[in-house]
Amino acid sequence: MASISTDSKTGRRVIQFKALDGKRRSIRLGKVSMRQAQAVLVKVEDLVSASITAHAPSNETSVWVSHLDDVMRDKLAKVRLVAARQKAHLKPFIESYIQSRIDVKPSTAEVYQHVLRNLLAHFGGDRALQTITVGDAEDFKRYLIGEGLSENTVRRRCGIAKQFMEDAVKRELIQRNPFTMKVTVRGNAKRQSFITRDDAMKVLAACPSNQWRLMFALCRFAGLRCTSEFVGLRWDEVNWEQGWFLVHSPKTEHHDGKETRRVPIFPDLYPHLLEAFKLRSPGEQRIVTYLSDPKKNPRTHMMRIIKKAGLEPWPKLFHNLRSSCQTELTLKFPDHMVCRWIGNSQKVANEHYLQDRDEDYAMAAQWNPAVQNPVQQSAVEGCKPMQGKTGQKNNPRDCSDLQLNASHCKHKGLYQAGLEGLEPSTF
Structure with a gap:
């Protein structure tokens, strides 16, 4: 149904097939390997069969077509195997997008208009969306900086431009979003x-x-x-x-x-x-x-x-x-x-x-780590505070009369702790 030919001088591959109207048509692939050309041939034969029988191509072929770049898609469209991809231009597309966003507040729509004016000033209203590259998006960012806008304002406007292009991707008007830069607004300590x-x-x-x-x-x-x-x-x-x-x-x-x-x-x-x-x-x-x-x-x-x-x-x-x-x-x-x-x-x-x-x-400079946390029970007045990792033993004579005159608890099972402390002695 379809065949591959190779130019003996240039090595370029061409797929030829007989169309529905009986004419021979060609799809020039350029310098690709035979294996790559054969992979395309399988998809072309499926598309030719679909056009003859008026049926949809296989799911695999449909997915393949949806992921084609503009160049290959145009080649298939010229031989009438697929519909031509809709050409979207900057000004009408973004104006249509803004009008469709009835869910946003007037203040947000006004910000959209600011970004639209920036895009038109830099790219022009007739610029095709498909022709805007990642490098072009970076140029737009530098253009905003040159306009004297702050870093966060530049990030916000690039983020909105990215939002516009993301909608174009969802509508299959472009294959990828050219605005790949970081657009998150950051805090400004100044x-x-x-x-x-x-x-x-x-x-x-x-x-x-x-x-x-x-x-x-x-x-x-x-x-x-x-x-x-x-x-x-x-x-x-x-x-x-x-x-x-x-x-x-x-x-x-x-x-x-x-x-x-x-x-x-x-x-x-x-x-x-x-x-x-x-x-x-x-x-x-x-x-x-x-x-x-x-x-x-x-x-x-x-x-x-x-x-x-x-x-x-x-x-x-x-x-x-x-x-x-x-x-x-x-x-x-x-x-x-x-x-x-x-x-x-x-x-x-x-x-x-x-x-x-x-x-x-100022508070950090005066902070004393030795001072106990106020939520903890404070030491009895007159006792020396704990110091170091193991603390220091307190001599009863260094403590106040309150501690010395305290009576022992008579409750069953409770005994006075030794002066060594609550932990058992280590020998």
Whole structure:
């Protein structure tokens, strides 16, 4: 049905077969071994039989066709053994993808548009997706760096471009995703800033109203995301008796069980929350009423308040407050509970939230390993502390009167331990 011929001068292999219309057609394989040519021949014969009988080829042949690169696929399409692969161009494909993502929030769709503009500026809208290589993707990354974007912004945008191309792979428009670089956003220590309690009190004193004190306290002392988690706060979801309130989280709601979380009414938050409750209008259920006007920009106003307090605005205005809150809480409560209150994971907290504090270094420098753990029973006053691995024996004369005058226990089976200690003597 089909045969292999070899050019005597060049050694190139050609598969020839008789098509459905009776004409002889050729598929040029190039310089390949006879064994490789025979493997292709088997698949070509199956495709020819399928075209003649109007039946589907075998599953093995279908899988083989689906994994062909564009060059070989085009050769088979030219002799009408397979359908031509759809040519997808950059601009219409990505625009269609963005329009199809009705499941994402407007803010996410806006970020998609930023990446689309970057891709169009670098590649052009008519660029075929199949022609974008791994090297081209690396060039795009360098283009973003040249635009003055930060490392994490470059990673985010390359990650979204990778997401676009992954959809093209699933639709079998391209064989592989050219964006193979690492796109995970990493923590940036240079943009971290721990807002101390003293500085927080200065900012609270500079706030012009209860609403501003409340918003600041919600970020610094309860770790809420500003402003997305302020909008859904309601008075009927505050449990004063049990000391918690419910937070609706748009950022994590797409994860199972992460739509809402309970956050304690921390002591530093309580007076501002209570004041807002007393000042609320009749029938008002929103806790943060300042955000009812979409034209108001809390970031710009917060920067003015910080400067009024005599402080320099920190790099990440609201995130640094949230980060400071989690860093502080982690010193007092179990990590898993703090992450539950803040609404992130321990991995994310370690990478993006937990900070080094100057006072931690100072405490470490003054740490005395000889001091017993406070949760353990302390030694009787007047006794010398244990030292070294084996400790040191205590002389009763070195101990206080309390130990010397203690009466022996009369309980059956209990006896006084010798002065050598609880362990038996070693001879």
